[in-house]
Amino acid sequence: MIILGIETSCDETSISIYTKKKGIIINEIYNQKIHSIYGGVVPILASRDHSKKIIFLIKKVLKKKKIKFKKINAIAFTAGPGLPNSLLIGTTVAKTLELIYKIPSIPINHIEGHIMSIMLAKKKPLFPFISLVTSGAHTLLVIVYKYEKYKIIGHSLDDSAGETFDKIGNMIGLKYPSGKKISKMAKFGKKNFNFPKPIINKNNFCFSFSGLKTHVYYFIKKNIKNINKYQFKCDICFSLEDSITEILVYKSKKALLKFNIKYLSVVGGVSANNTLRKKIKKMTKKINKKSFFTKKKLCTDNAAMIAYTGYLKMKKKTKYKQNIKIKIKPKWKINEKF
Numbered sequence: 001m002i003i004l005g006i007e008t009s010c011d012e013t014s015i016s017i018y019t020k021k022k023g024i025i026i027n028e029i030y031n032q033k034i035h036s037i038y039g040g041v042v043p044i045l046a047s048r049d050h051s052k053k054i055i056f057l058i059k060k061v062l063k064k065k066k067i068k069f070k071k072i073n074a075i076a077f078t079a080g081p082g083l084p085n086s087l088l089i090g091t092t093v094a095k096t097l098e099l100i101y102k103i104p105s106i107p108i109n110h111i112e113g114h115i116m117s118i119m120l121a122k123k124k125p126l127f128p129f130i131s132l133v134t135s136g137a138h139t140l141l142v143i144v145y146k147y148e149k150y151k152i153i154g155h156s157l158d159d160s161a162g163e164t165f166d167k168i169g170n171m172i173g174l175k176y177p178s179g180k181k182i183s184k185m186a187k188f189g190k191k192n193f194n195f196p197k198p199i200i201n202k203n204n205f206c207f208s209f210s211g212l213k214t215h216v217y218y219f220i221k222k223n224i225k226n227i228n229k230y231q232f233k234c235d236i237c238f239s240l241e242d243s244i245t246e247i248l249v250y251k252s253k254k255a256l257l258k259f260n261i262k263y264l265s266v267v268g269g270v271s272a273n274n275t276l277r278k279k280i281k282k283m284t285k286k287i288n289k290k291s292f293f294t295k296k297k298l299c300t301d302n303a304a305m306i307a308y309t310g311y312l313k314m315k316k317k318t319k320y321k322q323n324i325k326i327k328i329k330p331k332w333k334i335n336e337k338f
Contacts, residue, residue, distance in 0.1 A: 005307025076310020
């Protein structure tokens with residue numbers, strides 16, 4: 001079985017191929033650079049870039065692996081959640097290929113793709129497990145009872161962890177996306193500033209990062225004369241990373257103990273953060289639990305996780321009727337039907 005994956009939910013155009021025998025055989029990602037000028041993703045520019053690159057990437061992937069469309073069993077594409085115009089590009093291409101080549105296309109939930117990406121790692125958790133999904137657009141805790149059976153137990157009430165990194169990075173003059181840059185600068189910083197950890201002690205599993213972002217904004221404004229000092233920036237990065245990772249670790253620990261679940265998976269762009277990984281490993285070991293992490297190259301938005309999730313769906317339902325209706329779900333929750 002060969003699955004072609006298409007991912008265009010935000011500002012990465014990605015094409016991948018998953019095969020039953022070899023797993024992911026190729027995963028191409030085009031990272032849009034234009035958004036760094038504006039300090040964040042500009043939706044209309046993102047969709048334009050997708051439209052320019054997607055066909056080129058599909059041709060490149062198929063040519064590289066010497067695969068023809070008649071050999072493909074299904075096309076898995078991201079139908080939500082995400083930016084509406086970006087989702088439309090990937091969906092339209094998938095439906096067009098379905099019409100031309102009579103290949104079934106399968107709408108995939110982007111968050112579900114992240115959750116199932118842990119199964120592409122060498123070490124995998126057993127069901128049930130808790131998944132900490134933390135990226136540029138999403139931060140949530142999900143109990144994964146089995147494939148396609150999920151329960152959201154916590155989510156961000158405002159900004160996501162990744163979004164907070166990017167916005168504060170912009171405040172101190174780092175180009176978007178700034179998560180990696182903050183992590184690098186944090187290595188040279190010290191905890192000279194005690195940034196808040198919003199709702200960390202609330203009796204729930206939800207997250208809130210907007211208060212932290214506002215606090216840092218006024219902190220920088222108050223200390224504007226130091227903003228161009230490299231050490232000052234490094235100290236901000238250290239304190240910010242410390243605050244965000246502590247919140248993520250504490251809420252994850254609380255969920256593991258509350259629901260008496262042994263395994264925790266950490267996925268999404270922020271899961272590539274080394275400080276977060278170290279803290280999660282230390283925490284799970286201390287309470288006799290186990291933690292699992294997605295391969296770093298599969299942490300950010302990618303089509304490999306979409307292709308693999310499409311493969312899982314094909315295994316469950318091998319007969320797909322042709323349906324060329326263009327449909328997306330920009331706010332699609334993982335426990336909702338498409």
